[in-house]
Each structure stands twice: as structure tokens, then as C-alpha cells.
Amino acid sequence: MESPSDVACLEAIASRRDREAFGVLYRRFAPRVRAYLLRRNADAATATDVTQDVMLTIWRKADSYDSSRASAASWVFTIARNRYIDRIRRQRRPEPEPEESVVPSDRAPDREVDAARRHAEVRDAIAELPREQRDLIFMAYMEGRSQSDIASAMGLPLGTVKSRFRLAMKKLRERVASPEGEEFRS
Amino acid sequence: MSEPRHHIPEPLLVEYTVGALDEAVSLFVATHLSLCAGCRGRMRELEVLGGALLEETPAKGDLDVDAGLQALLGCLDETPSASARSRPPPTDETLARIPEPLRSYVPLDASGRIDWAVKLPGLGQIQLPVKHKGYGVVINMLGGGLSVPKHTHDGMEYNLVLTGGFTDRDRDFVRGDASVAGPDLVHELSIHRGEPCLLLAVMEKPLIPMSTVAKVLSRILPV
Numbered sequence: 001m002e003s004p005s006d007v008a009c010l011e012a013i014a015s016r017r018d019r020e021a022f023g024v025l026y027r028r029f030a031p032r033v034r035a036y037l038l039r040r041n042a043d044a045a046t047a048t049d050v051t052q053d054v055m056l057t058i059w060r061k062a063d064s065y066d067s068s069r070a071s072a073a074s075w076v077f078t079i080a081r082n083r084y085i086d087r088i089r090r091q092r093r094p095e096p097e098p099e100e101s102v103v104p105s106d107r108a109p110d111r112e113v114d115a116a117r118r119h120a121e122v123r124d125a126i127a128e129l130p131r132e133q134r135d136l137i138f139m140a141y142m143e144g145r146s147q148s149d150i151a152s153a154m155g156l157p158l159g160t161v162k163s164r165f166r167l168a169m170k171k172l173r174e175r176v177a178s179p180e181g182e183e184f185r186s
Numbered sequence: 187m188s189e190p191r192h193h194i195p196e197p198l199l200v201e202y203t204v205g206a207l208d209e210a211v212s213l214f215v216a217t218h219l220s221l222c223a224g225c226r227g228r229m230r231e232l233e234v235l236g237g238a239l240l241e242e243t244p245a246k247g248d249l250d251v252d253a254g255l256q257a258l259l260g261c262l263d264e265t266p267s268a269s270a271r272s273r274p275p276p277t278d279e280t281l282a283r284i285p286e287p288l289r290s291y292v293p294l295d296a297s298g299r300i301d302w303a304v305k306l307p308g309l310g311q312i313q314l315p316v317k318h319k320g321y322g323v324v325i326n327m328l329g330g331g332l333s334v335p336k337h338t339h340d341g342m343e344y345n346l347v348l349t350g351g352f353t354d355r356d357r358d359f360v361r362g363d364a365s366v367a368g369p370d371l372v373h374e375l376s377i378h379r380g381e382p383c384l385l386l387a388v389m390e391k392p393l394i395p396m397s398t399v400a401k402v403l404s405r406i407l408p409v
Binding site: 017019022023026027029030031032033034035036038039044048051052055056059060069070071072073074075076077078080081082084085089091092093094095096097098099115118119122123126137138140141142144145146147162165166169172173176 | 196197200201204205206208209212213215216217219220221223226229230231233234235236237238239240241242243244245246248249251254255257258259261262266285286287288317318
């Protein structure tokens with residue numbers, strides 16, 4: 001891929017309000033964010049409207065993005081999710097606010113690489129999942145369904161959904177887990 | 187401060203991460219996360235997964251990307267309206283021990299203090315205004331040494347210890363510890379001696395308020 005990376009685009013927006021970089025991100029993410037909102041049962045007009053809202057939030061908050069903590073896609077995911085809850089479910093989203101603020105992560109290049117690497121690994125791991133497990137993970141994430149909801153939608157016993165889900169998460173976690181850093185230890 | 191030992195079960199953490207929970211249960215999860223670096227790390231891993239899945243989502247063809255981008259480029263210079271939501275530092279010492287995001291939900295009286303409704307000696311309670319009809323959200327203040335006889339709940343109940351602690355049939359729960367219980371689980375609590383136990387309780391489908399109060403009162407007897 002020759003176009004600049006997501007992280008480079010976000011940094012260009014944060015440091016010099018780069019509209020071209022924003023255009024790149026828009027083309028990459030707006031259609032996916034809208035597809036996500038549609039999967040979460042937004043009607044077409046609302047999905048378009050909230051997508052614009054998500055993209056505008058990306059523009060405004062680009063300087064709070066920390067590439068050592070999260071991949072660009074997962075940051076966009078959290079914004080889309082939060083705007084969905086706010087605008088479509090019309091609820092507040094309580095967010096954790098750690099008390100003893102851990103030393104803010106220095107933006108060390110190796111941690112940045114780490115976030116990008118983990119992101120790539122997860123993508124591979126998703127692709128390698130058996131179809132039935134991948135569908136399940138998609139329904140949970142992209143449609144925001146609970147396990148019991150998925151069980152009734154797929155006509156499966158709840159126990160089956162639970163064990164498939166556990167299996168899939170185990171495989172994905174093995175790939176996503178970061179060996180170092182207290183924040184990533186469970 | 188030591189890390190909590192009772193955590194958010196994985197399926198619930200997934201539901202929080204994907205935004206499938208109601209505000210009341212989210213408040214319980216998020217407040218535990220404020221006190222638990224381990225669960226915050228697990229959540230961050232789940233968010234990585236969310237990002238990867240977002241990228242895998244097939245784009246729907248009916249969005250006019252050029253028109254959408256043009257429309258948005260016109261509003262990039264507008265300054266957003268400031269969303270100030272800062273409260274002064276707490277003057278009530280109990281409030282100061284309640285972590286965010288929960289603290290901002292606690293209603294205060296005119297002098298900035300928590301207006302506890304005293305249900306019985308040793309039992310104070312305050313209702314939190316969470317906009318959702320399916321749940322009751324309260325903070326209970328249980329006096330040290332109190333015991334709560336065997337009981338079950340009518341629906342799911344989510345508890346988080348904010349101060350003090352209790353023992354529920356051999357298991358100890360202290361600050362930051364979370365418990366999720368279905369209706370079939372039998373509880374029998376002894377509140378640890380010493381400071382009162384402040385306990386967030388999010389209860390699914392509360393009964394008619396009066397009878398609930400009566401039931402709670404009949405269960406809780408100071409020793």
C-alpha cells in the first residue's frame with residue numbers, strides 16, 4: 001500500500017491540521033463506520049449523519065490519539081461505538097477514570113510498533129478462525145449483541161454459543177496479548 | 187493500593203467494550219475498571235479486536251464518499267462547543283472515596299454532601315439517577331460488623347465494593363472487587379468490622395419500590 005498509514009494521517013492532522021490526510025482517513029474509514037452503524041440497526045439517514053459526526057470527532061480529537069496505546073482502527077472503533085451509544089441509543093457511556101494516574105505512556109517507537117504488530121496479528125488470527133466462530137465474534141462486535149441474543153438469532157443453544165465464543169476469544173487473546181507492560185496483563 | 191481480586195467476567199467485559207450494555211451496568215463495569223489495571227488491559231486488548239473487525243467490515247456501497255467528504259471539509263474549521271462538565275473537588279469525605287465515573291452520578295445536597303436515606307441504624311442508601319427503567323442503581327452504606335442473612339435476588343445483581351469489605355460465604359470482597367450474581371445464587375454477607383462498607387448495587391428489574399424496601403429491611407439486621 002503506497003498511501004500513508006493511518007497513524008501517519010492522524011499525526012499529520014494533529015500536528016498541522018492536514019486536510020489531505022483527513023481525506024485519506026475519510027475514504028478509508030467512513031464507509032466502514034457507516035456499515036458498522038447500519039449493522040447496529042441505524043436507518044440509512046441516521047447512519048450517514050452519525051458517520052459524519054464520527055469523522056468530525058476524529059478530526060477534532062486527533063491530538064489525543066496515542067499510537068503507543070492503540071492502533072488507529074481500534075481508536076476509530078471506540079469513537080464510532082461511543083457516538084452510536086450517545087446519538088442512537090441516547091444513553092451516556094460511563095468510561096473508566098483511573099485514580100492513581102499511571103505515568104503517561106511515553107510515545108516510545110517500539111511500543112508504537114508493538115501496537116501495529118498486535119493489530120496485524122489480530123487480523124490474521126480473525127482470518128484463521130473457523131467460520132462459525134468468526135461469525136459469532138462479528139455479531140458480538142459489529143452488531144453489539146449479547147451471547148443470549150446471538151444464541152436465539154442463530155437458533156443455537158446458549159451453551160454452544162458460549163463455548164464457541166470462549167474458544168474464539170482464547171485464540172484471539174493469545175495473539176493480541178502483549179508480553180510486557182502492566183496495563184496489558186490480566 | 188492492591189489490585190482487586192474479583193473481576194468482570196469476560197463476556198460482560200466484551201459487552202461493555204462493544205457497547206451492548208445499558209448505562210446502569212456500564213457504570214458498574216467502568217467503575218471497576220477505574221480501580222483495576224488488569225481489567226483495563228484486557229479491555230484494551232478487546233478494543234484492538236474491535237478495530238481489526240471494523241477494518242474487516244465490508245464497506246456498504248451506497249455512501250457517496252466524495253460528497254460526504256466535501257460536506258465535512260466545509261465544517262472542519264468550526265470550533266466545537268465546549269462541553270464543560272467539571273465539578274469542584276468533593277467536600278464530602280465519603281464522596282472523595284467513590285471513584286469516577288460513579289462519583290459524578292451521586293446526587294448531593296445544597297452543601298455538597300451525600301444525602302443518605304437512613305433505612306435502619308447501620309444501613310444508609312442513596313439512589314442514583316441513571317436513566318433506565320430496567321434497573322435500580324443504589325449505593326448502600328452498611329455498618330461494620332453488620333450481617334445480612336441468606337437471601338437471593340430477583341434478577342441479575344451487580345455489586346462493587348467501594349470502601350470496607352464483606353465476606354460472602356467464605357469469599358472476601360474489598361475495595362474494587364466486583365461480583366455478578368444471577369437469581370439462583372444464595373448470598374450470606376458479613377460486613378467486615380471497622381469502616382462502613384460502601385457498596386454499589388445495580389439490580390435488574392426491581393420490584394415495586396415499597397415491597398423491595400420492605401424485603402431489604404427484613405433481611406438486614408444489625409448484630
